[in-house]
Amino acid sequence: MHPTSRNSRWLVEPLIGVALVAVWAIGFPTHLVSFVPVRGDMVWYTTPYAFLIAVGFATGIALSRVATSVSLVIVGALLATQLLFWAARFSSTSWSAYLTLLVFATLVGLHATRRMRVVAPLVLILCAVVVSALLVLPRFSATGIDGLINGKHMSTVALIPDLLVCAGAAALITFGFWYLGTQLRLASPALRARSSEALSPILRNLAPTLLTLRPALEPAIAVAFYGLWIIAEAGRSASWPWPSFPFTLGLLAASIAVARSFPRLAVALPGVLLATQLFVIPTRFGSTTWPVYFAVPLTCLIVSAMAGGRIRWLSLPIAVVYVAAITTLMTVPPLSDGYGWTAWVGVGTSVDNVVGSFAAVLVVGLILTSGAxxxxxxxxxxxxxRAADAKLDATVDELRSAEIDLIVANERDRIAQDVHDIMAHSLAVIIAQADGARFIGPQRPDAISASLERIAASARTSLAEVRMLIESLVESPEGHSNPTLDDLDDLVQRMRGAGLAITVDRFGDQTMLTPGQQLAVYRIVQESLTNALKHAGALPTARLTLDWRGPGLALTVASSGALPQRRDSNARGRGHSRGLYGMRERARLAGGWLTADVDDEEPGGYLVTAFVPTACAVEQASEAAPEVTLLHEAGSR
Structure with a gap:
């Protein structure tokens, strides 16, 4: 997202960077700069370098969206500067600026381009290793921040195991925050179009294995958490009257391990630990073990992500209470090791310092816990x-399949109707001519030639229409042919030639019908006359009436024949056959209606009545429909 875009989302990362620097500066106002060794003595004095490094980290965060590669270069250059320039290295309190790099790793995972998704995690892990060296090794931090915090004043070679443990933990944590950014990228609607590229090729290949091992993730984190702390504090817990640290550490590790499967127990275990520490002095953490409390926001994160129902919402206020208790244990001297946070960071134990430390630790703890x-x-x-989107996609696919099935079914029905209209008429004419020629052949041999000619003409016409139907299935779904009202006379002549005595009556002047309406009228007349020829028995007759004196065309086809030849299929209820069903559908789609039933006034008769409105009447009805609806609603009120 470029800053010139109207979308203001690019402002989010700069605001995050400014906020992090502000919190860091307010929390450690007297230690914004590093200490500088002078001839072996440790002399504290003010330099701007540490603050500039923190501002540089914030700059990398600010550029993580619009220029991810540039932000990685900036952070790498700043860490290299600290390796080479001793005055820019952090002190025992200002090193907390490195925590902002975890936010930076998350944003890089969120905004990295496709080409950067393989390089970015490797660069971030390398930065984590460099930070570990700056924290642990005296060569890169005067006496070593790890030595200042933990009291280990050893040589660089002796600190190699600590470096390996710290580097491994930092790399895992950094990779975890980067992976969190990739997952947030999948959930971002603005980046959904590129979600297929959200994971690097390495993670895509490892996805099946990771999904299989997913239930073991929280227990593995708990084991690593417990093991690394035991290694870091080896030899210290025995100084107490009884080794309390392995048990207190185990409670927090257990809360992480069961956070997914038993969230209520996971939320309760830190409370048990804090209640014990308030009343049992040996169980309290000291200047080297207080970071164990970071397990509380980690447990809160897992419970919020995995738990359901009421416990997920209760976990936040419960965690806030825990943060207040932890802050009290860390900053109030009588409840810590006799000195508290102010002594741990070297600012004295005066009342003002204790109050300031309490406020700073409480704010930072609340921010971390709420953020988690x-x-x-x-x-x-x-x-x-994502689950809802998957269900929605599946539903859309099912609806699309159902729509396709419906379209196919409608098309099959249309084809069947067209084939019926074409072949039923033509075959009825051919059968009538063939039967007539067979019966009158012995008495009038000269009539056979005329009958065969009519049979051939009907067959040719039918064949031509079938070919047009087949071509229409490939070229256009609108239909195979479009007979009009002008073709009715030819239809009547063909039916007369087939042996049907037809009388045609017209009333009024012909008005405009749409091509679709004309096709519907033609097919209705064709089907009605064909049925009269097939089912009216001996000496079939039909009367076709076309009345244009109303708002449309009213047509009737009355047929009759000899009663003994009448078939049962023409009794009441015959209207469910395909031919009559097709006529009703054509009339309905043309905007009109059709009825077909036995003619009560004519013995052996059958009556088809239909009405098709003119195009103008259809438009007027469409325009009047909303007004009628509004008037009806107004009247109902």
Whole structure:
């Protein structure tokens, strides 16, 4: 998204960067700069480099959307500067600026282009290793921030195991935040069109295996969490009257492990730990073990993402209570190791410092916990949205298949109707001519030639129409031919030649009908006359009446014949045959109606009555329909 776009989403990342720098600066106002060694002595004085490095990290966050590759170069260059330029390295408190790089990793996973999705995680993992070296090794941090925090003043070689543990944990955490960004990318509607590219090729290939191992993710995180802390604190827990740290650490690790399967238990375990620490002094964490509390926001994230129902909503206020208790245990000297956070960071234990530390730790803890809960909530919402989208896509596919089936069925019905209209008429004429020639052949041999000529003409006409029907199936779905009212006279002559005595009456002046209406009228007359020829028995007769004196065409076809030859199929209820069904459908689609039944006034008769409105009448009715509806609604009120 380019900044010149009207969409203001590109402002989100700069605002995040500014907010993170502001929180960092407010939380550590007296330690914005690094310490500088002078001839072996540690002298503290003010330099702007550490603050500039933090601002540089915020700049990388701000550019993560519009220029992801540039942001990666900026962050890498800043870390390289810290490796080479000792004055730019962070102190024992300002190192917390490195936490902003986790937000940066998430944004890179969210906004990285297709070409960057393989390179970006590798660069981020390399940055995590560099940060670990800056935190642990004295060569890159004067005495080593790890040594300042944990009290380990050892040589660089002796700190190699700590470096490996820290680098491994930092790489896993960084990769996890990058993967979180890729998942958020899948859930983003603005990036949905590119969702097929959201994962790198490596993750796409590993997706089936990862899905199989998904239930073991939380227990694996808990085991890694427990194991890394035990290694980091080996040899220290024995200094207490009893080794409490493995048990207190185990409660938090257990809360992570069961957060997916037993969320209520996971939410309760940190409360059990905090209640124990409030009353049992040996169980409290000290200057080296307080980061174990980060398990609380991690548990909150998992519960928010995986749990359902009331516990998911209750986990946030419960976590807020836990943060308040943790802050109290960390900053109030009587409840910590006698000194608290102010002593751990080297600012003294005065009342003002204790109050300031309490406020700073509480705000940071609330931000981290709330952010973790909302991240979990967003992951759950995105998962539900993807499931809903999958169901919607499946429903759309089913509806599309049903629509295609309906179209195919309608087309088959149309083809069957057209074939019926063509072949029934032609075959009825051919049968009538053939039977007539067979009966009168012995008495009038000269009439056989005329009958055969009519049979051949009807067959040719039928064959031509069938060919046109077949061509229409390939070229156009509108129909195989479009007979008009002008073709009725030819139709009547063919039927007369087939032996049907027809009388035609016309009333009024012919008005305009649409081509579709004319085709409907032609097919109705054709089917009615064909039925009269087939079913009226010996000496069939028919009267066709076309009345134009109303708002449309009213037509009737009255047929009769000898009663003994009348078939049962022409009794009442005969209207469900395909021919009569087709006539009714054609009349309805033309805007009119049709009835067909036995003629009560004529013994052995059958009457077909239809009405087709003119095009003008149809338009007037369409325009008047909304007005009638409004008047009806007004009257009902």
């Amino acid at each position: 809960w909302y991240i979990g909530y967003g992951l759950r919402a995105s998962q539900l949205k």
